[in-house]
Amino acid sequence: xxxxxxxxxxxxxxxxxxxxxxxxxxxxxxxxxxxxxxxxxxxxx
Amino acid sequence: xxxxxxxxxxxxxxxxxxxxxxxxxxxxxxxxxxxxxxxxxxxxxxxxxxxxxxxxxxxxxxxxxxxxxxxxxxxxxxxxxxxxxxxxxxxxxxxxxxxxxxxxxxxxxxxxxxxxxxxxxxxxxxxxxxxxxxxxxxxxxxxxxxxxxxxxxxxxxxxxx
Numbered sequence: 001x002x003x004x005x006x007x008x009x010x011x012x013x014x015x016x017x018x019x020x021x022x023x024x025x026x027x028x029x030x031x032x033x034x035x036x037x038x039x040x041x042x043x044x045x
Numbered sequence: 046x047x048x049x050x051x052x053x054x055x056x057x058x059x060x061x062x063x064x065x066x067x068x069x070x071x072x073x074x075x076x077x078x079x080x081x082x083x084x085x086x087x088x089x090x091x092x093x094x095x096x097x098x099x100x101x102x103x104x105x106x107x108x109x110x111x112x113x114x115x116x117x118x119x120x121x122x123x124x125x126x127x128x129x130x131x132x133x134x135x136x137x138x139x140x141x142x143x144x145x146x147x148x149x150x151x152x153x154x155x156x157x158x159x160x161x162x163x164x165x166x167x168x169x170x171x172x173x174x175x176x177x178x179x180x181x182x183x184x185x186x187x188x189x190x191x192x193x194x195x196x197x198x199x200x201x202x203x204x205x206x
Contacts, residue, residue, distance in 0.1 A: 019192060020190075021189075021192035022165075022187055022188065022189050023188045024165065024186075024187045025185040025186045025187070026168070026183065026185055027183050027185050036049060037049070037185055038047065038048040038182070040046050041046075042165065043139060043192060
């Protein structure tokens with residue numbers, strides 16, 4: 001029970017700190033990291 | 046920013062206020078080896094001779110197209126060594142350009158900073174003066190979601206190398 005409460009608290013804190021953002025995936029097609037997919041995480045504002 | 050390596054994923058976290066770039070790989074480490082991250086100040090980030098230029102000319106063409114549900118404008122950055130053609134969305138307004146110092150001699154970032162364009166390039170092709178492609182990336186996906194502040198810090202389990 002105590003552990004569940006702690007987890008709930010942690011989830012609430014994470015939610016409060018979360019902001020709208022985007023995760024953009026792009027595939028490199030030239031000599032810089034060819035064929036690799038990079039991921040860019042960014043807040044929307 | 047992150048990209049996959051042979052083992053694990055490499056993460057790059059620019060810290061604008063501190064003027065530092067933090068990098069780490071989340072792959073497995075040999076027994077007895079601690080997980081570590083690297084920290085580099087902005088002056089340690091090298092520029093590429095291939096694309097190092099002092100001046101850039103930016104043309105916001107007004108031409109638009111939809112990429113992944115986002116409206117993008119074609120922006121051309123011209124330099125003495127070649128040019129970059131990129132499709133930039135302004136559907137959301139990240140001040141991505143402020144991070145130009147972390148991307149030395151990157152024409153996309155130079156162009157965004159030059160015009161103070163709040164947006165994000167979703168695809169881009171950079172060619173040298175002879176028309177050879179120097180670097181390029183194409184759009185795969187974009188997801189709007191809630192993102193925690195912790196995404197932008199090195200996990201506590203890592204110590205500085």
